Amino acid sequence: MVEDKNMDAAYQAAGQVLAAQKDMDALLAKQFGDLKELKPLVVPGQHDHIERILTAMQIPYESKNLLDLSTLPPLHNRPIFVNCGSINNPPRSLTERLKDHVSQGGTLITTDWALGLVNAIFPEYIAWNNLSTAGHNESFAIDRENPKPEDPTLSWFVECSSHPLALPMHEDVKVILASSEFGKKYGGNPALGVSFPYGKGGVIHYVSHLYAQMVALHKDQDTAASTVWAKEKGANLGDLGAQTTTGSVATAYHTITEVLSGATSKWNPTAATQSRTYTATAIPDVQTPLRANAPFCIRGKGKFELERFIESLAGNYTIGRTSEVDLQIPDSQVSRYHARLEPNQELVHIKDLQSHNGTYVNGQVITSPTQLYYGDTIKIGQTELKILPAA
Numbered sequence: 001m002v003e004d005k006n007m008d009a010a011y012q013a014a015g016q017v018l019a020a021q022k023d024m025d026a027l028l029a030k031q032f033g034d035l036k037e038l039k040p041l042v043v044p045g046q047h048d049h050i051e052r053i054l055t056a057m058q059i060p061y062e063s064k065n066l067l068d069l070s071t072l073p074p075l076h077n078r079p080i081f082v083n084c085g086s087i088n089n090p091p092r093s094l095t096e097r098l099k100d101h102v103s104q105g106g107t108l109i110t111t112d113w114a115l116g117l118v119n120a121i122f123p124e125y126i127a128w129n130n131l132s133t134a135g136h137n138e139s140f141a142i143d144r145e146n147p148k149p150e151d152p153t154l155s156w157f158v159e160c161s162s163h164p165l166a167l168p169m170h171e172d173v174k175v176i177l178a179s180s181e182f183g184k185k186y187g188g189n190p191a192l193g194v195s196f197p198y199g200k201g202g203v204i205h206y207v208s209h210l211y212a213q214m215v216a217l218h219k220d221q222d223t224a225a226s227t228v229w230a231k232e233k234g235a236n237l238g239d240l241g242a243q244t245t246t247g248s249v250a251t252a253y254h255t256i257t258e259v260l261s262g263a264t265s266k267w268n269p270t271a272a273t274q275s276r277t278y279t280a281t282a283i284p285d286v287q288t289p290l291r292a293n294a295p296f297c298i299r300g301k302g303k304f305e306l307e308r309f310i311e312s313l314a315g316n317y318t319i320g321r322t323s324e325v326d327l328q329i330p331d332s333q334v335s336r337y338h339a340r341l342e343p344n345q346e347l348v349h350i351k352d353l354q355s356h357n358g359t360y361v362n363g364q365v366i367t368s369p370t371q372l373y374y375g376d377t378i379k380i381g382q383t384e385l386k387i388l389p390a391a
């Protein structure tokens with residue numbers, strides 16, 4: 001089987017095919033316009049390079065480091081692409097921020113090892129089957145409904161040590177891309193791409209990479225120059241057509257359309273938000289101690305507006321500027337590790353962690369662990385945190 005590794009040129013050619021096709025396809029044109037207006041966020045990775053696909057499509061994007069996502073203001077429905085990368089024990093500030101983003105209507109698109117991040121946020125939906133793909137790069141034929149004999153083979157690049165998905169998956173998970181060939185070799189699940197809704201938004205995950213390093217050319221028509229295939233789709237590739245194969249360009253174009261449709265998905269804008277198990281309730285008329293085993297809400301106002309629901313305080317809950325804490329406040333007046341909520345028998349105390357600007361409870365600076373009550377206001381930097389009961 002022949003392998004084509006000239007994928008930079010293939011994606012460039014596929015971008016030209018897209019430019020021609022969107023002039024003839026109203027849905028494609030709308031998806032292109034929507035994604036361009038949304039200006040997606042891209043988290044760079046060492047192995048996958050979704051940003052190259054967006055560049056080939058002429059879609060502007062903004063690059064962000066993964067941990068920086070936890071400090072971003074509301075992103076509304078901007079899609080977030082997370083390239084293949086491994087993160088062990090992502091901080092709660094990051095997982096809660098991404099969960100909220102999806103719940104409020106955003107789309108999170110991840111590839112390969114970023115499965116660990118998805119599993120940390122949505123553990124009940126998809127998981128790794130603990131098998132790794134072979135020690136060399138592979139390419140599998142994508143399953144298609146009723147393909148014509150003259151159609152080029154669409155391939156899916158699978159890098160060594162990719163993470164196949166476990167069975168069973170959550171009932172809301174939909175397989176959007178599959179290869180029976182892949183499933184037979186790696187644990188029985190043919191899924192190469194899956195999606196699931198959450199709240200008003202949704203998540204899309206791909207096994208291995210969106211930006212293929214190579215594709216397998218299965219048939220004679222796959223090895224032919226892409227000139228004729230592209231011309232049938234309205235694109236004149238010129239010299240680029242002679243430099244690229246039909247199989248590689250067709251595969252790259254298929255990936256581009258996957259990105260377009262996925263990143264502009266209309267999930268369920270009328271759905272109830274799922275990230276909020278509890279709602280804040282009225283502060284009791286009588287001063288009532290905050291209890292470690294009861295749900296409560298932290299609502300922040302000031303320089304940063306935020307809201308966190310805590311089911312129970314089983315351990316310490318740290319507040320600070322670094323992304324490594326439980327509640328991050330990215331304010332220069334907040335110390336990296338500023339203050340900490342601590343369970344004390346059945347009650348909750350707050351302790352200042354020798355912060356530079358101090359921690360205030362109801363306007364008074366604290367110098368020792370201080371018991372908290374519903375309705376208390378904690379001032380940290382330029383943000384006031386209100387402690388509210390939840391039910």
